[in-house]
Amino acid sequence: MNPLAVALGDPAGIGPEIVAKAWAARAARNLAPFFAVGDARSIGAVWDGPTIRISQPEDAATHFADALPVIEVEDAGEIVPGKPNMPGARCSLDSLELAAGLARSGAAGGLVTGPVSKAQLYSVGFVHPGQTEFVAERCGVGADNVAMMLAGPTLRTVPVTTHVALRDVPELLTIELILSKIRTTERGLVRNFGIAHPRLALAGLNPHAGEQGALGREEIEIIAPAVELARAEGIDIVGPLPADTMFHARARARYDAAICLYHDQALIPLKALHFDEGVNLTLGLPIVRTAPDHGTAFEIAGKNVADPGAMIAAIELAALCAANRARS
Amino acid sequence: MNPLAVALGDPAGIGPEIVAKAWAARAARNLAPFFAVGDARSIGAVWDGPTIRISQPEDAATHFADALPVIEVEDAGEIVPGKPNMPGARCSLDSLELAAGLARSGAAGGLVTGPVSKAQLYSVGFVHPGQTEFVAERCGVGADNVAMMLAGPTLRTVPVTTHVALRDVPELLTIELILSKIRTTERGLVRNFGIAHPRLALAGLNPHAGEQGALGREEIEIIAPAVELARAEGIDIVGPLPADTMFHARARARYDAAICLYHDQALIPLKALHFDEGVNLTLGLPIVRTAPDHGTAFEIAGKNVADPGAMIAAIELAALCAANRARS
Numbered sequence: 119m120n121p122l123a124v125a126l127g128d129p130a131g132i133g134p135e136i137v138a139k140a141w142a143a144r145a146a147r148n149l150a151p152f153f154a155v156g157d158a159r160s161i162g163a164v165w166d167g168p169t170i171r172i173s174q175p176e177d178a179a180t181h182f183a184d185a186l187p188v189i190e191v192e193d194a195g196e197i198v199p200g201k202p203n204m205p206g207a208r209c210s211l212d213s214l215e216l217a218a219g220l221a222r223s224g225a226a227g228g229l230v231t232g233p234v235s236k237a238q239l240y241s242v243g244f245v246h247p248g249q250t251e252f253v254a255e256r257c258g259v260g261a262d263n264v265a266m267m268l269a270g271p272t273l274r275t276v277p278v279t280t281h282v283a284l285r286d287v288p289e290l291l292t293i294e295l296i297l298s299k300i301r302t303t304e305r306g307l308v309r310n311f312g313i314a315h316p317r318l319a320l321a322g323l324n325p326h327a328g329e330q331g332a333l334g335r336e337e338i339e340i341i342a343p344a345v346e347l348a349r350a351e352g353i354d355i356v357g358p359l360p361a362d363t364m365f366h367a368r369a370r371a372r373y374d375a376a377i378c379l380y381h382d383q384a385l386i387p388l389k390a391l392h393f394d395e396g397v398n399l400t401l402g403l404p405i406v407r408t409a410p411d412h413g414t415a416f417e418i419a420g421k422n423v424a425d426p427g428a429m430i431a432a433i434e435l436a437a438l439c440a441a442n443r444a445r446s
Numbered sequence: 447m448n449p450l451a452v453a454l455g456d457p458a459g460i461g462p463e464i465v466a467k468a469w470a471a472r473a474a475r476n477l478a479p480f481f482a483v484g485d486a487r488s489i490g491a492v493w494d495g496p497t498i499r500i501s502q503p504e505d506a507a508t509h510f511a512d513a514l515p516v517i518e519v520e521d522a523g524e525i526v527p528g529k530p531n532m533p534g535a536r537c538s539l540d541s542l543e544l545a546a547g548l549a550r551s552g553a554a555g556g557l558v559t560g561p562v563s564k565a566q567l568y569s570v571g572f573v574h575p576g577q578t579e580f581v582a583e584r585c586g587v588g589a590d591n592v593a594m595m596l597a598g599p600t601l602r603t604v605p606v607t608t609h610v611a612l613r614d615v616p617e618l619l620t621i622e623l624i625l626s627k628i629r630t631t632e633r634g635l636v637r638n639f640g641i642a643h644p645r646l647a648l649a650g651l652n653p654h655a656g657e658q659g660a661l662g663r664e665e666i667e668i669i670a671p672a673v674e675l676a677r678a679e680g681i682d683i684v685g686p687l688p689a690d691t692m693f694h695a696r697a698r699a700r701y702d703a704a705i706c707l708y709h710d711q712a713l714i715p716l717k718a719l720h721f722d723e724g725v726n727l728t729l730g731l732p733i734v735r736t737a738p739d740h741g742t743a744f745e746i747a748g749k750n751v752a753d754p755g756a757m758i759a760a761i762e763l764a765a766l767c768a769a770n771r772a773r774s
Binding site: 280281282283284285287288323324325326328333334335336361362363365366367368369380381382383385386387388389390391393394 | 608609610611612613615616651652653654656661662663664689690691693694695696697708709710711713714715716717718719721722
């Protein structure tokens with residue numbers, strides 16, 4: 119497997135610090151070789167370990183034991199941890215684009231993206247809802263055909279709708295959309311996790327999954343029909359299940375991924391159980407792409423207190439998925 | 447403290463079994479004296495331990511060490527575990543009414559309610575959404591002035607709306623309703639848990655608590671104003687917080703109760719973390735009322751596999767709340 123490309127994210131956020139700390143844990147965690155993509159000064163501003171500038175991904179493996187390899191992008195302007203600015207936002211976007219391109223070409227074995235500030239990105243003309251949609255476009259895949267999986271040690275969830283107001287969720291749910299996410303999730307579990315016959319569970323929208331229509335009709339009219347169609351395609355899926363009773367330990371043992379209908383339905387259980395190790399994995403792409411499931415945390419940037427757990431988990435999962443894909 | 451009244455719930459459900467198992471654990475768990483209210487035959491059908499019929503709650507303490515005290519209600523007809531019928535539903539309703547009355551009069555120190563089948567209760571003319579509303583009415587308290595708290599060892603949540611379709615939630619949320627639940631929760635923590643200065647956290651409705659309006663306006667127009675009014679009354683409350691990042695261990699340590707806006711927002715984290723020990727506690731009543739946070743589980747009734755953990759936790763919490771109230 120070729121080294122992984124790790125975009126540093128916003129140079130004023132905690133991205134540079136947690137990537138450096140992940141490299142420092144390379145032996146303890148037996149991490150596969152990776153290289154950072156971004157402005158090396160953003161690492162130097164928060165960490166005094168060794169870095170080495172490389173120009174080709176393949177050089178990362180040679181140096182990985184001794185220094186954190188960095189593929190340099192443009193000057194990010196003045197870098198002050200915790201103080202984002204427009205040059206930094208542009209740098210984070212260029213880093214993302216370069217790292218994604220290296221993964222798309224195969225020169226990098228996969229893509230890990232550090233946290234960016236959407237508000238900052240919008241100020242420099244970014245038009246996508248997030249990094250996921252940007253990467254999908256660069257890979258030539260429509261946003262409807264990718265799915266966001268949140269993965270922790272004992273739970274994987276996939277939200278059908280993501281960053282929309284809760285009141286808009288019921289109208290956005292269609293049989294076609296749910297079925298599309300079911301298919302993407304099933305294929306994603308086969309390709310990335312090497313699970314030959316994935317078991318899926320689908321949440322209901324309403325309390326108690328609607329209680330046979332007494333507490334809402336979406337289960338009857340939209341969700342159950344999507345499950346029927348998926349089963350007819352041979353997909354092993356149960357649901358709609360009452361969302362509140364599907365995330366305890368015994369329930370989680372019954373499926374490989376839970377498909378949820380809205381952002382918080384997927385994110386609440388994942389972060390309640392696995393806050394410091396949640397990984398965002400994009401399914402449906404020709405490349406492996408993961409990210410730590412947290413933000414830039416500008417308020418603690420530069421204080422050497424950021425927990426690299428989720429970044430390490432994102433690097434580990436990217437390596438695992440890349441290895442599983444190579445085998446299949 | 448007077449003995450607790452424990453209504454057995456539906457005689458064909460797991461209620462009789464878990465109440466009997468709770469009594470069997472009285473020494474190991476150092477449980478305060480309680481007595482069952484229902485048809486003693488429903489216990490005999492699933493358990494071969496000793497029961498003793500009593501006619502006054504005060505007799506329970508005398509016999510509690512040696513046998514499970516039972517205050518008998520009407521004949522439940524034919525009792526077959528797992529097979530609910532109308533006489534059984536009537537019996538569960540009579541048991542609830544008698545147990546609630548004993549708590550209301552003070553003869554019982556508090557009320558614990560076993561699981562009932564709403565579908566069965568509706569078939570015998572029950573008109574309330576659930577046992578909570580029935581008990582509130584019997585106590586002369588309007589349903590809007592009580593709140594349902596779900597309590598586990600490391601988390602307490604209170605949903606502002608409960609058994610309604612998700613699409614109806616945004617319209618049901620008003621500043622007044624949220625403020626009412628905040629007040630009831632704060633007073634409930636003082637009275638029942640002996641917390642002098644409760645710390646509350648209020649969830650947002652939308653992803654990331656609306657991202658300053660980009661993902662929904664309810665936080666700005668309804669939720670934040672309710673928080674402002676509560677603070678003006680001296681209540682220690684923060685929010686609206688992004689719901690997905692408020693339930694991990696470090697976040698939970700910052701508040702005594704999380705107020706949530708809809709059923710699954712409150713129940714998903716509670717049951718993900720504390721499935722076998724979740725207790726439903728009704729706040730705002732003149733009496734203590736708790737219940738195990740699960741249903742009748744007809745499918746496992748009579749098989750001696752039901753876990754009494756939540757019933758034991760409900761009995762323990764009722765005793766704790768009654769003691770705290772007696773002290774204040």
